[in-house]
Amino acid sequence: MSYYRHHVFFCCNQRDDGRPCCNAKGASGLRDYAKQRAKELDLAGGVRINQAGCLDRCEEGPCIVVYPEAVWYTYVDRADIDEIIDEHLQNGRVVERLRI
Ligand code: FES
Numbered sequence: 001m002s003y004y005r006h007h008v009f010f011c012c013n014q015r016d017d018g019r020p021c022c023n024a025k026g027a028s029g030l031r032d033y034a035k036q037r038a039k040e041l042d043l044a045g046g047v048r049i050n051q052a053g054c055l056d057r058c059e060e061g062p063c064i065v066v067y068p069e070a071v072w073y074t075y076v077d078r079a080d081i082d083e084i085i086d087e088h089l090q091n092g093r094v095v096e097r098l099r100i
Contacts, residue, residue, distance in 0.1 A: 002068040005046035006089050010034070010064050013054040021054070022062035025076075030062070034081050038089070047089050060100045073098045 010031040014023035028051075035049050057063050057072065064084075065072045071094055075081055080098055087093045 004048045004067075006048075007067045008034070008047065008049045008064055008089070009052040009055070009067075010049065011053070011055045011057075011061060012051045013058075020058045020061065022058070025062040027062040030075060030078065030081055033078055034085065037082065037085055041085065041090070043085075043089060057100065063100060069094070072100045074100050 010027055011022040012027045012031055013021050015021035031051055038044060038047050038049055055063055055065060060074055063072055063074050066088060073084055075098060083095050084098065087095045
């Protein structure tokens with residue numbers, strides 16, 4: 001049994017050598033947005049959102065992984081984050097269109 005109902009890791013790795021990285025695609029800002037939304041929706045007790053370093057799926061990013069299901073997603077904007085929160089974190093339904 002996991003401690004959190006859902007534990008979400010956002011890769012926020014920043015590279016400055018020209019290689020792809022999640023932070024160059026808006027990861028930090030959307031991590032902050034996700035945390036804010038989780039708080040507003042009062043998910044905080046069961047959902048934990050943490051920053052991670054490189055998760056080694058850089059080409060497919062920006063990426064997050066949701067445990068305990070170990071489901072990976074990519075996203076481009078707030079609407080995608082809203083969908084992951086509403087569907088997966090609140091209702092337990094995997095968002096297949098964003099899955100990687
Ligand atoms: S930089 Fe995000 S997975 Fe590597």
